[in-house]
Amino acid sequence: MDLFEYQGKQFFAEYGMPVSPGEIAFSVDEAVAAAEKLGTPVMVKAQVHTGGRGKAGGVKFAATVDDVREHATNILGLDIKGHIVKRVWIEKASDIAEEYYASFTLDRSAKKHLGMLSKEGGVEIETVAEENPDAIAKIWVDPVVGLSEDDVRGWIAAANLPEAAVEGSVDILQKLYTAYVEGDADMVEINPLILTPEGVVHVLDAKVTLDGNSEFRHPEYSAYDETQTRDEREAAAHEKGLQYVGLDGSVGVIANGAGLAMSTLDVVNQVGGKPANFLDIGGGANADVMAGALEVINNDPNVKSIFINIFGGITRGEEVAEGIIEAMKRVKIDSPIVIRLDGTNAQQGRDMLAPHLGDALMMEPTMLSAAEKAVSLVAG
Amino acid sequence: MAIFLDETTKVVYQGLTGSTGRYYGNLNREYGTNIVGGTHPKKAGTDVDGMPIFASVADAKAETGCNASCVFVPPPAVKGAVMEAAEAGMELVVVITEGVPAHDEAWFYNKLAADYPGTRLLGPNCPGIINPGKANIGITAGHIAKPGGPVGVVSRSGTLTYQAVYELKEKDIGVTTSVGIGGDPVPGTNFIDCLAAFEADPETKAIMMIGEIGGSAEEEAAEYIKANVTKPVVSYVAGVTAPPGKKMGHAGAIVSGGKGTAAAKMEALRDAGVQVGLNPTEAGDLMAEIVKNL
Numbered sequence: 001m002d003l004f005e006y007q008g009k010q011f012f013a014e015y016g017m018p019v020s021p022g023e024i025a026f027s028v029d030e031a032v033a034a035a036e037k038l039g040t041p042v043m044v045k046a047q048v049h050t051g052g053r054g055k056a057g058g059v060k061f062a063a064t065v066d067d068v069r070e071h072a073t074n075i076l077g078l079d080i081k082g083h084i085v086k087r088v089w090i091e092k093a094s095d096i097a098e099e100y101y102a103s104f105t106l107d108r109s110a111k112k113h114l115g116m117l118s119k120e121g122g123v124e125i126e127t128v129a130e131e132n133p134d135a136i137a138k139i140w141v142d143p144v145v146g147l148s149e150d151d152v153r154g155w156i157a158a159a160n161l162p163e164a165a166v167e168g169s170v171d172i173l174q175k176l177y178t179a180y181v182e183g184d185a186d187m188v189e190i191n192p193l194i195l196t197p198e199g200v201v202h203v204l205d206a207k208v209t210l211d212g213n214s215e216f217r218h219p220e221y222s223a224y225d226e227t228q229t230r231d232e233r234e235a236a237a238h239e240k241g242l243q244y245v246g247l248d249g250s251v252g253v254i255a256n257g258a259g260l261a262m263s264t265l266d267v268v269n270q271v272g273g274k275p276a277n278f279l280d281i282g283g284g285a286n287a288d289v290m291a292g293a294l295e296v297i298n299n300d301p302n303v304k305s306i307f308i309n310i311f312g313g314i315t316r317g318e319e320v321a322e323g324i325i326e327a328m329k330r331v332k333i334d335s336p337i338v339i340r341l342d343g344t345n346a347q348q349g350r351d352m353l354a355p356h357l358g359d360a361l362m363m364e365p366t367m368l369s370a371a372e373k374a375v376s377l378v379a380g
Numbered sequence: 381m382a383i384f385l386d387e388t389t390k391v392v393y394q395g396l397t398g399s400t401g402r403y404y405g406n407l408n409r410e411y412g413t414n415i416v417g418g419t420h421p422k423k424a425g426t427d428v429d430g431m432p433i434f435a436s437v438a439d440a441k442a443e444t445g446c447n448a449s450c451v452f453v454p455p456p457a458v459k460g461a462v463m464e465a466a467e468a469g470m471e472l473v474v475v476i477t478e479g480v481p482a483h484d485e486a487w488f489y490n491k492l493a494a495d496y497p498g499t500r501l502l503g504p505n506c507p508g509i510i511n512p513g514k515a516n517i518g519i520t521a522g523h524i525a526k527p528g529g530p531v532g533v534v535s536r537s538g539t540l541t542y543q544a545v546y547e548l549k550e551k552d553i554g555v556t557t558s559v560g561i562g563g564d565p566v567p568g569t570n571f572i573d574c575l576a577a578f579e580a581d582p583e584t585k586a587i588m589m590i591g592e593i594g595g596s597a598e599e600e601a602a603e604y605i606k607a608n609v610t611k612p613v614v615s616y617v618a619g620v621t622a623p624p625g626k627k628m629g630h631a632g633a634i635v636s637g638g639k640g641t642a643a644a645k646m647e648a649l650r651d652a653g654v655q656v657g658l659n660p661t662e663a664g665d666l667m668a669e670i671v672k673n674l
Contacts, residue, residue: 259538259592265622313520
């Protein structure tokens with residue numbers, strides 16, 4: 001779950017990290033009011049779940065309230081890599097002497113947390129990693145052992161931060177690690193972490209991704225979940241608890257298990273088709289889940305045929321069959337369905353579907369033949 | 381022979397009293413798994429369909445001598461369940477539960493590595509392990525795998541594991557052991573652990589490895605194969621057509637920053653001498669050729 005910058009800063013502030021005062025605005029008038037309250041100069045910053053905001057004209061310095069009005073007018077509604085800006089963050093402007101980079105994430109190969117710190121902040125870390133990898137100081141943290149102050153001091157020394165930045169960085173980096181662990185984040189990133197001309201270390205940007213699996217111990221996540229950007233199809237699927245990713249083809253795909261669903265997309269492509277989506281109905285999918293999945297696919301106007309690919313483990317064949325029959329009763333499915341059913345109680349499921357087979361519902365014995373059938377139906 | 385599990389392995393089920401645990405506990409018992417019972421702190425002395433409930437894994441071990449556990453408890457309880465099993469000295473802990481926080485996984489992975497090196501963790505978020513005809517821990521439908529070998533199967537994805545062993549059965553090829561390592565960011569057992577065990581297992585003559593997009597586990601496995609595995613390996617990597625930046629269900633399955641693509645993984649595997657199928661059926665065909673010539 002990705003947070004907007006302002007949410008990330010609120011998250012960091014909870015852990016005592018120094019962030020600039022600011023307010024969120026959904027309209028030009030709100031932006032102006034926020035600037036008047038904060039006092040100029042301020043920054044006007046587009047809030048979107050993607051990088052490269054500055055280059056796209058989504059981050060502007062405003063010396064006066066008139067500037068704020070002008071910039072907010074231009075930025076609200078701006079399209080940044082397909083994300084339309086609906087909110088801007090108005091923040092007290094900071095003077096910058098130097099820009100650094102700091103982050104924590106999980107290193108899956110090392111199975112440890114990985115901290116990265118660099119004197120060369122303000123640009124994308126991938127660029128630094130490519131052009132000047134020695135400029136990134138890395139530290140691996142065993143989650144059981146944790147990160148000590150001595151570790152942090154050694155890390156800062158390895159990154160060659162100037163003396164003036166050391167004490168402020170020690171404090172912020174320890175808090176950043178605490179926020180990362182206690183907040184159950186997949187990733188926390190400060191870019192830039194700045195040193196002001198007065199010698200203060202300060203958090204100027206915040207990029208935070210939270211682990212959705214941890215929501216049960218973080219009631220505060222629900223507020224973040226409401227602001228996730230999803231296309232209409234994804235939002236409808238999310239409400240039904242389905243794992244859905246919208247794509248731009250015409251074969252609607254329903255499968256059980258992420259691996260099989262991905263494999264289904266591959267096979268549809270291999271036989272010359274284009275999948276309209278990834279949809280994993282998960283383990284233990286019952287009739288309601290299958291009916292919900294079919295509704296979501298049916299509402300996608302690009303879908304011309306539907307491929308249901310089920311290999312039952314937890315998911316049982318008779319429940320899948322029941323779900324399809326139930327869904328066809330509940331909603332008028334506009335596209336023909338091709339189903340391939342194997343695994344737990346598959347024969348029972350196939351027997352249940354047999355009397356319903358026809359132009360609207362077809363059954364194929366293998367994944368490949370079912371994909372071919374579904375793709376041929378798109379062509380008409 | 382098989383790896384990690386056989387008919388003498390005595391298994392206790394943590395979460396047997398829940399509906400999912402009970403359902404699969406029964407199926408696993410019918411399959412022939414040596415199940416000694418389940419655990420529940422408040423239900424000791426009762427039973428689930430004839431399987432006795434103990435207060436803790438330690439109690440179950442004292443009473444029955446069990447040496448493995450299977451975990452079906454809900455995500456918030458998984459960390460505690462894994463530590464309970466490790467502290468009781470279980471040699472194999474299979475965690476089926478999906479949705480475990482990544483920080484919990486990273487924590488107990490490192491805790492086990494440091495303090496309980498005798499405990500092998502499999503999962504979380506995995507379908508389990510099946511030694512066809514002998515024992516089955518987890519949620520794999522038992523009938524889809526043909527017993528007897530000669531193929532060892534290891535996979536990151538549950539349903540693709542089923543697909544793979546089923547494709548083999550359709551071709552009348554048996555499986556020594558099928559291990560689902562799970563699709564989470566920090567799996568307790570990884571590809572390399574399984575490759576090493578299959579390489580050492582005399583009954584396993586060839587290895588089927590099913591990967592998917594995200595992370596670098598397949599690339600690391602490829603390097604290991606190149607240096608250490610003499611048996612033929614066939615592979616399939618799911619997600620060739622997955623768009624970057626979109627999480628495909630599994631917490632681990634995401635192509636980010638141009639890394640973790642199926643193309644790069646397949647390239648690394650081919651470079652290690654692995655035969656790569658473009659879909660599960662093709663991988664099954666490649667394996668059939670190998671088995672024919674063994």
